Amino acid sequence: MDSLFEKIYHTRQQGQDMVLVTAIEKEGEGPVEVGKKMLVYEDGTSFGTVGGGALELFAQKKAQELFKTRRPVTEKYVLEQGKVVENAKTLPMICGGSVTFFYDFIGVKNHVHLFGAGHVGQALANVLKPLNFHITVIDDRPVILETFAHADHKVLGPFIEHIDKGGVKPGHYVVVCTPSHRYDYHVLNRLLESKIDVGYMGMLCSPSKLKDYLAKTRDTFGQDINLSGFYSPIGLDIGGGSPEEIAISIAAELLAVHHGRTTIRHMRELLDADDRYW
Structure with missing residues (x-):
């Protein structure tokens, strides 16, 4: 025993x-x-x-x-x-x-749920795994999920079912990158309905898709819905558009939120004025 x-x-x-x-x-x-x-x-x-x-x-x-x-x-x-x-x-x-x-x-302090096991989700898991994140990946595609590496827990089934079964807890981080914007909306709306106080909620999308989502969300939940913990388009603006580069930008944003950083700066900008060399 x-x-x-x-x-x-x-x-x-x-x-x-x-x-x-x-x-x-x-x-x-x-x-x-x-x-x-x-x-x-x-x-x-x-x-x-x-x-x-x-x-x-x-x-x-x-x-x-x-x-x-x-x-x-x-x-x-x-x-x-x-x-x-x-x-x-x-x-x-x-x-x-x-x-x-x-x-x-x-508790598992750095528990992240990846809704979607596609290219960005896989690249993000590769980045987060050495950073002491416990990674749960959710997808309804068995072949994609089977080949997903670096996940501590794999959930096969409908995306919102993971939320309905209590898989997401207060303080957990959520990254939504499903293969369909319709699924993205379902996941985010179910999280808002559940009123789970997650530590981070981000969605991979374009500005135009975000505008459409926000309009639908405010129609559903009212104009005063609090979205202060919602990050979309997801990630920091570091340039680059490959899955690996997007993953690094998302991981950087997750870490910034985790450490309470609201302003992101280059480290050299923290030097005293007399020590600046540029």
Whole structure:
């Protein structure tokens, strides 16, 4: 059987989020030992234990809340029904002691979903793979998907089905480069309908196609639809139009968004005025 830390490693390799629950303090009686750990997954299943029984069941439910907030939290529990302690939650137990749990959300920080396994998608995967991105590629063409390299996870089927099944999580990055603008619209509209707070949403298209998409989107969702996290035409203006050059421009934009860069400059422009040589 895997150890808990091996389980964490394998879960991250699969691109899945998890919550690590650790007992960090105990006072008086109780079913838990300090240092005990438990992994909780989004579907409610768990690995390891922090004491079992009602306390562990409560911890599992609390851990599941972190899949929405994606923030660590520390909570103290009094294990005696009716007893009130400041800054602690009282559980319906009779042990009489107290325990403090630390809940740590462990997510795949750089998870990118490539909707479309064509030339640009493949070139982008080649660029992103060494940059510690977990890459999921979605396509409905089995032959194209089978030959796709550098994907951590391949999804064969309708594009929007991946969204409907919960494949895209808050904070994930999305690149839309399907073989049809109709599919592009379907994917983007489904993401807007789902209200998933993705970290980046980009679409490969021309300015004229973008204009058409924006008109349709505002007709559907209203003129005040917030598209501040939408990037299209996708990528930075570095010149070049080959799939490989487009991929580099998209990867550069993804990294800029990831690192919170709103203004892109040449590094030499950061030199002090006295040090500028041009």
